[in-house]
Amino acid sequence: MAPEEAQVSVFDRGFMFGDGIYEVMAVYDGSVFTLDEHLRRLNRSLDAIRLESPHDDETWRQIIEQAVERGAESPAYLYLQVTRGVESPRSHVYPAAVVPTVLITVMASPILERKEIEPLKVITKNDFRWGRGDIKVTSLMANGLLKNEALAEGFDDAVLIRDGEVTEATAANVFIVKDGVIATPPKSPYLLHGITRDHVVSLAKKANMPLDERALTEDELLNADEVWITSTGYEVWPVCQVNDRFIGNGSAGVVWQEIDRLFQSSKD
Numbered sequence: 461m462a463p464e465e466a467q468v469s470v471f472d473r474g475f476m477f478g479d480g481i482y483e484v485m486a487v488y489d490g491s492v493f494t495l496d497e498h499l500r501r502l503n504r505s506l507d508a509i510r511l512e513s514p515h516d517d518e519t520w521r522q523i524i525e526q527a528v529e530r531g532a533e534s535p536a537y538l539y540l541q542v543t544r545g546v547e548s549p550r551s552h553v554y555p556a557a558v559v560p561t562v563l564i565t566v567m568a569s570p571i572l573e574r575k576e577i578e579p580l581k582v583i584t585k586n587d588f589r590w591g592r593g594d595i596k597v598t599s600l601m602a603n604g605l606l607k608n609e610a611l612a613e614g615f616d617d618a619v620l621i622r623d624g625e626v627t628e629a630t631a632a633n634v635f636i637v638k639d640g641v642i643a644t645p646p647k648s649p650y651l652l653h654g655i656t657r658d659h660v661v662s663l664a665k666k667a668n669m670p671l672d673e674r675a676l677t678e679d680e681l682l683n684a685d686e687v688w689i690t691s692t693g694y695e696v697w698p699v700c701q702v703n704d705r706f707i708g709n710g711s712a713g714v715v716w717q718e719i720d721r722l723f724q725s726s727k728d
């Protein structure tokens with residue numbers, strides 16, 4: 461339906477509590493990229509918040525396919541959100557009978573056209589978010605605060621540091637390259653297990669590019685030869701500055717060029 465016709469109750473728990481989870485998927489040439497992986501993470505997030513999935517995978521696939529067809533945009537972002545439905549009066553206790561609210565939108569994405577890849581400037585910030593960054597919850601208060609602080613300070617994004625170690629950016633995972641070796645923080649409860657992250661790790665491994673999944677200190681980030689962020693929204697995107705330090709020569713590095721080439725050809 462048209463967005464202006466869609467309605468959600470003011471008592472929806474997504475609205476009142478941020479009690480929901482979501483996925484963002486990329487649509488290339490009319491089909492959803494890495495759909496199996498997104499469905500797996502959707503189910504994982506639903507399990508983690510103890511919300512029974514309203515559909516089995518086959519039905520999700522059909523609904524998503526229909527949305528892509530009707531959305532008729534490409535490249536596009538497909539946004540899928542599931543909340544714990546409507547409950548009144550407001551209560552922290554989960555309702556006994558839950559009818560989840562499902563929202564799917566498909567919107568054109570100029571970024572995915574990749575006409576211009578301007579490397580980003582990032583600032584490090586203390587990661588004060590909760591301890592379950594691995595669940596893709598709709599409540600993104602902290603991520604929004606940190607992103608907007610970074611913008612207000614003249615940067616494009618923040619890279620978050622917890623106990624001296626890099627977790628992720630506000631809506632993307634983080635990679636560095638040092639002396640030809642790619643590195644990214646290991647999966648943990650403190651960061652989202654990005655589908656793009658996993659895809660990049662597997663592309664690099666298949667191409668025999670050296671890669672470590674290991675803890676990265678803030679110092680290593682500042683002294684890296686290359687820094688990238690990865691997400692469905694940005695694919696693999698180069699970073700040219702962290703705080704007051706320029707990374708490499710200020711433009712995208714050679715390892716980034718290789719991984720981006722592999723990424724682009726993996727879409728076919």
Ligand code: PDD
Pocket residue numbers: 484603628629630631632633651652653654655656657690691692693
């Ligand atoms: N963000 N970390 C965070 C906190 C994120 O919000 C995202 C994605 C990622 C990258 O995950 P993936 O590669 O699966 O997209 C990492 C989406 C795109 C968003 O919120 O719009």
